[in-house]
Amino acid sequence: MLIGPIQGGDLMGMVIMLAMFGTIGWVWVNKIRVKHGYQLTDLWGRPIEKxxxxxxxxxxxxxxxxxxxxxxxxxxxxxxxxxxxxxxxxxxxxxxxxxxxxxxxxx
Structure with a gap:
């Protein structure tokens, strides 16, 4: 069964969900990096200086x-x-x- 065309509201919901998952993933990865002694990075991968x-x-x-x-x-x-x-x-x-x-x- 094929899925029909994406409606405007559905597309906006998917974009918001992707942004949320990206942010949650970034926080989770940085938490693991800090736990193992690596330096924190910003959203673009640049190191954050203390x-x-x-x-x-x-x-x-x-x-x-x-x-x-x-x-x-x-x-x-x-x-x-x-x-x-x-x-x-x-x-x-x-x-x-x-x-x-x-x-x-x-x-």
């Missing part, structure tokens, strides 16, 4: 660099404030401020 301890070390180094840059930024902001004050002051106060800054740099 996050290593080197990345934790990199994060620590980056945090240190951010802290150093933050300190540099604070000192630059302080210097900018001083320069803005010098520029906006008038007359003798400017000369006094410059002399005071020279004296503080000499010490």
């Amino acid at each position: 996050a290593s301890s080197a990345s934790a070390e990199t994060v620590k180094q980056l945090e240190l660099q951010v802290a150093v840059q933050g300190e540099r930024l604070q000192t630059l902001e302080q210097r900018t404030r001083v320069l803005e004050r010098i520029v906006t002051d008038r007359g003798q106060t400017v000369a006094d401020e410059i002399d005071r800054l020279r004296d503080s740099r000499a010490n």
Whole structure:
């Protein structure tokens, strides 16, 4: 007995079933591979990398660099404030401020 033509709904159901079986098969194969010590792979067979301890070390180094840059930024902001004050002051106060800054740099 021959099977008649496939109806639209039946075709969509078969496609969904094939996708489900493919996904279930991929999970099952990866479970077996991990159990026997093989590396995990993605759907295309490429190896999936684990996050290593080197990345934790990199994060620590980056945090240190951010802290150093933050300190540099604070000192630059302080210097900018001083320069803005010098520029906006008038007359003798400017000369006094410059002399005071020279004296503080000499010490």
